[in-house]
Amino acid sequence: MATEEAALFRLFGAPVYAYGLALLLGCWAGxxxxxxxxxxxEGESKxxxxxxxxxxxxxxxxxxxxxxxxxxxxAPFLNLKNALDLTGGGFAMYGALLGIILAAxxxxxxxxxxxxxxxxxxxxxxxxxxxxxxxxxxxTALGISRPLTTQWLADSFLAYRDQYDAYLRTYLLEAxxxxxxxxILLSYLRRAHKAGRVFTLxxxxxxxxxxxxxxxxxxxxxxxxxxxxxQVLSAALFTGALAALAVSLLKTGKARALPALSLAALPxxxxxxxxxxxxxxxxxxxxxxxxxxxxxxxxVPLALGVSMLRQEGRLAKGTD
Amino acid sequence: MNRKTxxxxxxxxxxxxxLPFLVPSGALLDSQRNRMMEELWQEExxxxxxxxxxxxxxxxxxxxxxxxxxxxLPEDFSPGYPLNPAGFSDTxxxxxxxxxxxxxxxxxxxxxxxxxxxxxxxxxLRTATAGNPSSSRVAFISSMAEKNNAAIAIxxxxxxxxPVKTSYxxxxxxxxxxxxxxxxxxxxxxxxxxxxxxxxSGKQEVEDFLAKGHRIINAFTFGxxxxxxxxxxxxxxxxxxxxxxDEPRMAIGQIGxxxxxxxxxxxxxxxxxxxxxxxxANFMFDLGCMQAFNLDGGNSATMxxxxxxxxxxxxxxxxxxxxxxxxxxxxxx
Numbered sequence: 042m043a044t045e046e047a048a049l050f051r052l053f054g055a056p057v058y059a060y061g062l063a064l065l066l067g068c069w070a071g072x073x074x075x076x077x078x079x080x081x082x083e084g085e086s087k088x089x090x091x092x093x094x095x096x097x098x099x100x101x102x103x104x105x106x107x108x109x110x111x112x113x114x115x116a117p118f119l120n121l122k123n124a125l126d127l128t129g130g131g132f133a134m135y136g137a138l139l140g141i142i143l144a145a146x147x148x149x150x151x152x153x154x155x156x157x158x159x160x161x162x163x164x165x166x167x168x169x170x171x172x173x174x175x176x177x178x179x180x181t182a183l184g185i186s187r188p189l190t191t192q193w194l195a196d197s198f199l200a201y202r203d204q205y206d207a208y209l210r211t212y213l214l215e216a217x218x219x220x221x222x223x224x225i226l227l228s229y230l231r232r233a234h235k236a237g238r239v240f241t242l243x244x245x246x247x248x249x250x251x252x253x254x255x256x257x258x259x260x261x262x263x264x265x266x267x268x269x270x271x272q273v274l275s276a277a278l279f280t281g282a283l284a285a286l287a288v289s290l291l292k293t294g295k296a297r298a299l300p301a302l303s304l305a306a307l308p309x310x311x312x313x314x315x316x317x318x319x320x321x322x323x324x325x326x327x328x329x330x331x332x333x334x335x336x337x338x339x340x341v342p343l344a345l346g347v348s349m350l351r352q353e354g355r356l357a358k359g360t361d
Numbered sequence: 362m363n364r365k366t367x368x369x370x371x372x373x374x375x376x377x378x379x380l381p382f383l384v385p386s387g388a389l390l391d392s393q394r395n396r397m398m399e400e401l402w403q404e405e406x407x408x409x410x411x412x413x414x415x416x417x418x419x420x421x422x423x424x425x426x427x428x429x430x431x432x433x434l435p436e437d438f439s440p441g442y443p444l445n446p447a448g449f450s451d452t453x454x455x456x457x458x459x460x461x462x463x464x465x466x467x468x469x470x471x472x473x474x475x476x477x478x479x480x481x482x483x484x485x486l487r488t489a490t491a492g493n494p495s496s497s498r499v500a501f502i503s504s505m506a507e508k509n510n511a512a513i514a515i516x517x518x519x520x521x522x523x524p525v526k527t528s529y530x531x532x533x534x535x536x537x538x539x540x541x542x543x544x545x546x547x548x549x550x551x552x553x554x555x556x557x558x559x560x561x562s563g564k565q566e567v568e569d570f571l572a573k574g575h576r577i578i579n580a581f582t583f584g585x586x587x588x589x590x591x592x593x594x595x596x597x598x599x600x601x602x603x604x605x606x607d608e609p610r611m612a613i614g615q616i617g618x619x620x621x622x623x624x625x626x627x628x629x630x631x632x633x634x635x636x637x638x639x640x641x642a643n644f645m646f647d648l649g650c651m652q653a654f655n656l657d658g659g660n661s662a663t664m665x666x667x668x669x670x671x672x673x674x675x676x677x678x679x680x681x682x683x684x685x686x687x688x689x690x691x692x693x694x
Contacts, residue, residue, distance in 0.1 A: 048385065061381035068377035076370055083363075090366045093373035101383070108389075114497070115389065117527070117540065118397040129393025130386035181386035187681045188501050205491060205500035205508055206681070259681065261497020262388055266522055323629075323660045325678040 063177020068097060071141070071170030074223075078162045078230070088152025088159055092144040100140030101127075107136030111270050112263050130181070133263055134174070135274050141167050157237030161230060164243030168223035175216035184212030187259040191329050211257045218250040234354040241282050245346040248279030249339050256318060256335065267322065276314065279342050280307055286349040295356055303345040313338045391493045398495070402539050432691050434484040436534045436578065440509040441487065441689020449667050454512050458691035459485055461513045463671055471607075472633035473644060474625040474664055474671050476513050478688050483554035483619065485691050487533065488517060488579050490684045494530075494537045497521045499681035506665040511687035514665045515611055515623050518583035519657045521683030528582035529562060532684065536577075541567065545601070546584030548613075548654040552576040556615040556652035558586040560594070579686075581656070587612060587642035588653035596638050602658065607635035610658040613686065614650030621688075622648050625664045625672050632673070657682075 048056035072093045079089030108131045109115050109124045115131060145163035149156040178184035188206035189195040195207035199214075226243050233239050255272030263270040284307070287300035317338055321331045434441060448454050453461040458481040466473040480486060489509045492498025499521065506514035520530050520537065529547055530537040541547070547559040547567070552575065559566050562582065571577075585600045587593075598604060609628035615621050624645060628635020636644070638655060645653035656662075660680045664671045670679075 052382075055382050056385070057381045058385040060386050061384040064380040064384055065377050068380060069374060072370070072373050072377070087363075087366050087369075090369035090373065094369050094376065097373065097376045097380075101380075112389070114394070117401060118394075123397055126393075127383050128385065129390045129396070130384070131389040131393070132384065132387045134387065178387060182388045182391075182496065182498075183386070187499065188504065190676050203492075203498075203500075205504040259499060260388065261499075261521055264497070322680065323678060325675050327677045 059180035060177045063173045063180070067170040067172065067174035067177070070173060071096070071166040074169040075162055075166040078165060082154075084152045084154045085158070085162070086152075088145075088148035088154040089162065090148075091151040092141075092148025092159065092163065094144075095147050096141050096144035098140075099144050100137040101132075102136075103140040103143075104132040104134065104136035107133035107139070108263070113265050114261070133271065134171075135271055137170075137174075138167055141170070155236050157235075157240070160237055161233070161239035164240040165223060165226040165230065168219050168226060168243065168247075171219035172216050172223065175212045175219060178212035178215075179210065183260045183262055184210060184215070184258060185260055186211050186257045187328070190327065194329075208259075209257060211254055214257070215251075215254050218254065219247075222246045222250070234357040238350060238353070241286060242346070242350060244278050244282035245343065248275050248277075248282060249343050251275035252279065252314065253332070253335055253339055256321065257332070267318070276311065279346070280311075283307060283342055283346050283349075286346060286353070290349055290353055290356075293353075293356060296352055299345070299349055299352055303342075303349060306341060306345060310338060310342055391496055394495050398538070402536075405539070432693050433482045434487065434689060434691055436484060438489060438533050440489075441485065441511065441687075442691065442693050443510050444512060444690050445692070445694075454667065456690050456692050458482065459512045459688055461666070461688065463666065468644070469640075470634050471636055471640070472627040472673075474627065475648070476623040476664065476666070476671065477616075478513060478621045478623065480554070480619045480621075480688055480691070482691050483552060483578075485689050486550060486554040486579075486621070486686070487689050488684060488686050490532055491521075491682070494532045494535055494684075497683070499683050501676065501679050501681050502663040502685045503665050503668075503670070503676065503679060505685050506687060507668060509687060510689055511665065511685075512690055513623065513671075514685050514687035515613065515625070516657055516661050516663045516682050517684045517686045518581045519661050519682045519684070520581075522657075523582075529567075529580050530582060531577045531580040534576070534578050542582050545582045546586040546654070548581045548584070548586070548652075549575075549577050550579040552578055554578070554619060556613075556654070558589045558652055558654060560586055560589070581654070583657060584655055585638055586652075586654055587638070587645050588614065588650045591651045593642055593646045596642060600638060604638040606637060608637075608658050609635050609660070609662040610638075610641050611656040611662040611664070612641055612645055612653055613656060614645045614648065614653035616649050616651060622650060623664065624648070625662050626658075627662075627672055628658075630673065656686075 049059045050057050075089045075093055079085035141163050145159040146156050149159035185201055186209035189209055199210055200207040201210050226239055229242055230239050252275040255269045255275055283303050287303045290296045290300040317335045445456050448456045453463045460479045462477045464475045466475055489505050491500035502516050527540040527542045528538050529541050541562040541564050543561050547562040549557045557570055585596050610626045612624045626636040627633035
């Protein structure tokens, strides 16, 4: 874990950063996924190529913009010179993901492909990008938890130890979840009943898993006191995905109970998540049971979302 | 796939090659943060805001009188000397350089944990941070206390948790932040380990203090200041963190030269309801404090003694924090 000098070596006098190398691998993985998925149709391949070219500058710029505008620690230094100085670090992953989405939409326009279809491809590509990108956080000050109190976890490979305590390497879990989501999305790409639903499932899976991961992370990144900006965004992501699915189902006029239940459950899920956050911070229950409870809470939106996707699929096939 | 598409794909792959040179970390590097802070301070100093600090550099440093022979500890983040196991008792710790006397006081449904501390040399009042002082790293106070050989340790103001970072913070002589916050009180501990309180972080008062030739060893923006120069202060009813509510609280006070008191008011339990700022101020005043200052409370309130907690707390609900205040032994083994 490097916090100060993250340069691996110098090439022609310029520092080569380990985290940047991981991002390079992530970009190549994401681009390869995008190009492979879009290679069969001329329009899609063109859209993928345009999206690929735009994704990097857009992702980098938006990741930086999101950090400098949202990180409270950067606020006292916020000026154009500091904002444009990338060499000192400071990026927000949600900015990068937004860049990928915008690039996909621009690609869809250029290739005359349905935007929903390009978003599906972009969702899988984003996960392919995230796997190495998250692993790269192991070379930075990011991606670690509160001190661990569970001994077996503290003794495991998942723990990072410093002079005081052992901390969970949350970036390893995030990389694993991204890989799992990638596999699920690639598999769902072949079966999805409607364009855009792979993207919806991606938002749901990433939003739910990242809500938990951002709770585990305790690295001070984009954090206002006890509230992490990226955790709120993650919760908003799965909320948006669930709401979109519910509204879409309600519009068909053929399904009411499940979408209505999902919409009604959203405030309760948020309230329960806030409650568990307090439990994690203050209770003597222990972190492991608290996070077990958190998993149960977050399983609810996931189950509701997947059920709605299935119901929508059945309705599309006329079997419901 | 036509030539144009292939060219675009190649361009995308090549563009990515810039990343290893451009992006060192998702986090802001400590070196970058320090550079930007230095620039900010220089701008402020150029504006004459902190002229007193320049004067401070020109004036001779005051030296502390020591009552007992002891080896002064260095003014850095190194730990204190290992404690003498024979010095521990049920009621505290004692060696030739530090004395800690613990007492639990139950008053009006509140359990107060009181630690009276006397030290031989100012350098024994110390602070520790979980990582680089300007970083966001956190660790358990109990872990930091153990590694720093603390005779007794308490939480400070959890400075990394301040979202806006408009605060004035020093740790062991290192300037961490230099933005006086007009809404918060400030505690400065000088080279004699004497406390100086600045209500609403009064800029002129701080400049006057520095102009007298004092050095800042530790400074904490939090508060409110509870007792100043032996007088109970009238507290701001709108001060942050639920001033009128019963909450767990932590306060530090100075009774006399090299003599201090640490007070933890337990709360949020059936045995102890917690205290308001005013109740805490009265308690500190009654203990005979000349200066007293409220530190971070709630679940942050932590007092660690002899490898355990001098309060009703377990490691499972200890809040990891960025920094702590502790007293160390100056007796070399």
